[in-house]
Amino acid sequence: MxxxxxxxxxxxxxxxxxxxxxxxxxxxxxxxxxxxIFNSRGEMMLQKRAASKYHGxxxxxxxxxxxPRSGEEIITAAQxxxxxxxxxxxxxxxxxxxxxxxxxxxxxxxxxxxxxxLGFFDGEPELNPAEAQAWTWxxxxxxxxxLETSAANYTPWFKLIVEKLSNNNxxxx
Numbered sequence: 001m002x003x004x005x006x007x008x009x010x011x012x013x014x015x016x017x018x019x020x021x022x023x024x025x026x027x028x029x030x031x032x033x034x035x036x037i038f039n040s041r042g043e044m045m046l047q048k049r050a051a052s053k054y055h056g057x058x059x060x061x062x063x064x065x066x067x068p069r070s071g072e073e074i075i076t077a078a079q080x081x082x083x084x085x086x087x088x089x090x091x092x093x094x095x096x097x098x099x100x101x102x103x104x105x106x107x108x109x110x111x112x113x114x115x116x117x118l119g120f121f122d123g124e125p126e127l128n129p130a131e132a133q134a135w136t137w138x139x140x141x142x143x144x145x146x147l148e149t150s151a152a153n154y155t156p157w158f159k160l161i162v163e164k165l166s167n168n169n170x171x172x173x
Contacts, residue, residue, distance in 0.1 A: 005067040006031040010099065012113045017070055021054065027101065027109030030067065033078045034161060035092065035117045037063040039137060045121070046143075047086065048134035049155070055104040058133070061155040063125075065114075074115045082119070086135070087126030090119040098164060102156040116161055 005023055007016040008031050023030050037045040047064065051057040064085045068077030075092055083089050095118045101111040125135055138146075144166065147159060 004070065006070055008113050010113075012097070020067070021108075024054070024108040024110070027103075027111045029099075029101075029111045029113060031074075031115075032065065032067050032112040033074055033081075033115040033117055034062050034157065035064040035078055035082055035119060036095075036161070037082075037090070037119050037121050039120065039122050041137075043137035043139055044143060045125070046136050046138055047127075047132045048136075050129060050131055050133045052130065055106055055108045055110070056155045059155045060153055061158040062161065063119075063135075065155075065157070075117070078115075078117050085128050085131040087128065088121055088123060090121045092117040092119040094118075096164065096168075098160065100157055100160055104156075110157060112157070114157065114161075 003020055004017045005020050006014055007018050007023065007028055009015050009029065012031060018028055045063040046060050047062065048060050049056050049058060064082045066077070066081040068074055074094065078092050079089060094115055096116045097114065098116065099113050101109065103109050127135060143162065147154060147162060151159060
């Protein structure tokens with residue numbers, strides 16, 4: 001786990017760094033990335049966060065999310081973390097950026113400038129149990145239905161990403 005993460009302003013300009021847990025306790029804006037993985041059937045990979053995660057443990061979310069290290073390019077950081085968390089690699093491309101601020105049930109604050117990346121993969125991941133406790137493929141229409149009825153089972157940033165992608169017609173199905 002990275003100890004220091006990159007602090008940014010509202011335009012994603014680096015303004016410093018901070019210790020990860022301090023940044024989340026104080027709600028400081030920081031750089032992050034979220035990876036969406038699809039297979040050739042158009043299904044999205046979901047990860048169920050390990051129960052031991054510092055927040056959001058046991059919740060379903062996108063395939064991988066994390067923070068780049070100081071001086072590390074977003075794509076490089078994302079590929080590194082995807083392999084560390086899910087045990088596979090694939091090409092990734094940035095599809096959007098967004099900012100959000102959520103207070104988690106344990107009082108930690110996710111105040112992130114998030115780079116959302118897209119990749120394609122048809123295999124089975126090899127989960128790092130410290131990061132993820134389960135995974136599944138889901139059709140977008142089934143995901144949207146589940147988000148309507150069981151939103152509490154998902155991380156707040158993932159719900160926002162799905163909403164933004166749906167509103168911008170970036171989901172084909």
